[in-house]
Amino acid sequence: MLWPWQKPSKPSPRADRIQIGGVPVPPSLEALHFLIAGSTGTGKSQAISANLDIIRGRGDRVIMADPGGQYMARWWQPGDTILAPLDARSVRWSPFSEMRGQADADRVAKSIIPDVEGGGDAAEWARHSQGLVGAVLERLLESGGATNERFVKLLTVAKSGEIEAIVEGLPAQTLFDTGAAKMLSSVRGIIGSALPAYRFLPPDAGADAWSIRRWIEGGSGWLWLPYRDSQRAAMAPLISAWLGEVVSAILDLEPSRERRIWLVLDEVALLGKVQALSDALTNGRKYGLRAVLGLQSVAQLRQAYGREGATVLLSCLSSQLILRSPDPETADTMSRALGEHQISREHSSHGPSGSSTSEHVVIERAVLPSELQCLPDRVGYLKLAGDYPLAKVSIGITHKEPAVPSFIPRDSSPKSPSPVVKEAPPPTVEGDEKIVAPVLSLELVPSTCAGENLRGLLTANDWQKLQKRTAAEAGGVCEICGGTGDKWPVETHEVWGYDDDARVQKLERLQALCPLCHSTKHVGHAAQKGREQEAMKRLAELNQWDAETARKYVDQEMKICRERSRHQWVQDLAVLTEKYDLKIPRKENEDD
Template identity: 35%
Template structure:
């Protein structure tokens, strides 16, 4: 209790002492301002006389005043030489002289006029002095930016862009983008419900108004209801959606290397001990595509059967003489089975495609080229929606990644055109596999007019997919960033560093005091610090629809707010998803051939695996075998489990 009372007494004495010191300093400052103002008042009449009177008038009035002082001292007969006159003038004669008297009267009038000026000017001088020293004190209190980025308001940043004529017709919230810099790509990061998707909605509204091309990754049908316009030529790619175009890998193959690119898009190649199996699986897929390129029938069903369902013996015969023949050598043992399992894990995403797809299918490359031609003819430029639903996304992820990567590669194959704009929206980029063409699009896309807009919810998930080094390299290529609320400490810390740092010089105060509440001094000093422009906690506590915006170049960071979506509702013209009839899919054909009950209403991948059946004994290569012989499952081999149910 005594210790607590002592603390309270110390707090009281410290507070009284600080208050006394503050009041004393403020009183001294006020007195100095008053003294300086009075000095200005005293100088004003003299300045008025000096500015408005002639020199000879000032001299005449001065000699008249000297003579008057002498006469008051009973020295009117004292001889004087006024204004250098060699004649002797008694002081009384100067006082009685009309000219000297007139000059004295004129100067006296100017003096009192100066007094009136002083009465008017002195309060203004005092106010200006007060505001000036206050501004100096405020500047000393606020940190002074030496180098690095600063934090400003959205209005100041927008006004700065407009003043420099660098404001684009595109904007995030109230902040316009930098004119012509959209090809340096845009990153939007934020947790669920923070406003990231709303920012993309508004950006898409502006892009549609401009008439630019757009390719959208729509993981949950967020964009199709409001932006899908089939009357403008928009297309959907999603094998589970009734409105989807029919697609097959051969629609993108116009040279042998294209098969390798498709394989790289479908099957990721992680670094480490598993890279061999992924690279081998890629080789199997690309070789299968080339093998069936000229075959009849060339269908996705036959490709799937050959790569996933066929027995090892059949694959050994079919791929004899190719680069992957060694994978099916009888001595390969479990290695071949492991390669097959790796390939099947990703190729299985093709099972939702139409079984008869393979000729005259929708081509992403042709779509991008035709959209580019629409620019030259000034016609409506169609959009492409590559979509999925949450519950089927894991099953479709390899296929969706392959489609997106193919579209990006098609844009990179166009002739260079700095005036073209092809927007690629990758909302929830962390939900995809690695996109092999993304790095090239970010690095070289400016020459082709490619504008990538990527959305992230969790930075750690992106690093898990891409790896730390490659993930950071990808993020570093986005020059414009809009950072909404992030709940992850790791994500908020990274985005805080992404927004930049600043070196500032700040003034510090330190009070020195002694006994008896006698504060002796208040010292001022400067210190330089390097600090974040935006702290991680500032990012983690952002309200909904608020974000920090970083623009390319030396522009400061600003915080902006998006309009309330409830006040600007956009019409929903279409359903986000329309269930497709899967009776013609690869999966349905395989179930029928295996005498399994078909369930065309479900796209689930968790059905029980079929029992082992007798493997086929074909007499000819797989590409020439009749369909009824091609649709059988292979039993488990080398102790590995059979492939999951298709």
């Protein structure tokens, strides 16, 4: 039976004991991990904030992925470490710093390209992508040329022959065999979608850079992974890779009953899949791991981890604080997590021969989904691991003034390798130095090519096949920002290159983009639909520009497009045969 005043019966609270809504948590339950679920503004951040001073006072270590840097601004102390390449205070990091030998290459590769749940093409492409990344990591470390810049250039813009020479003699070399061109193209597309944020890393950093693994083994203080909301989409694959290294390093420690390392992931689903997170939650107790995961909706978690993966992850979080969850699916899932209770009901009947009374025992949800959908702010239900009664709790507000800025931008834009998609050089723009978009670029189509798109040339069936394949190769998310749209996840974008000397418009590949990134690519069409302001904001946010720089870049690209619109272009669709195994369509006005 659930009563609003019920609290788990325990000794009186102590200053060093974690508390949730005034309920003290036994230390033995900390390593069984915590889920804090609820919609935006319901009190998840306050529930976390209430315990940070306690954790700091005990001398525990913390790794926190910090949306907006708001936790770091209030709880940072000298001796803490900041890992955020767009922040001036960040340490210098490289994937090579997590490697002590070639044997570590596969582990680091899986942090960069996490496993895909189940079988099928997507899982196979992920394995091949991991293999190629691991091979490049191994050979660069072995050769002494291990830097972030060399790593990114090789995997995004280098010619296939150059990569093949690097990985010769390793299993990844089979990707370059005759007949494997389509697989190689798919693999490079997957890798390219994971690496945009790596351009923000110090280009010359390598094996001697600051290391997550070394910090876990012998560092001190707290490790902050702050990111601004505008940076999350671009930074999520990199943050996910960092967290993959965190959990791997913890599982490689010697077991200890005294060690306490907290992994705090507010909005865990928005960071994408973290490799081996479920394994760490399952096995991390003996290494001192304590995890707190914040979640808005079950759908977000399933999108990142798959249906089975999300179920496994939730099962690893033995204590739950459930706040208001308006989403019906989330409310139902959390209602089930809170359990059931037994109720006895008396039933009386009256008849000619007399009256009788019987008792019926029924099993019902302890908290109905509809109750979870209507909770006030900062009110929820707490279910601790073990045989403790369910409690309805109120979360207080923690007041703490910021000690440091949440974000200090770097003085200048980072040196970055060439864009992921290599295109023919556009016409020269006179005047100011050419602006290069590091993450999201425009792709404006000359007016003389208007209407000559692939969708209009292919049959509906062939186009639908290409859409499904492109989305699957990208893992169902945008290749630029890692996000998805509200009405449908991704759209299929045609990437065209231009040979300005030969006047050839060449189809390079197909790319999965969320509707907003896709609309921004074609900012002119966005303006016609009244969405120019939205597109300009997106362009500035993902490229870390101010509004003036974004406008100058658009003007620059418009000038190039106007110049190209003065000429007629010949289309090159050879990639349809080379990669997608389709016949090149003929236009209706072509001679037989």
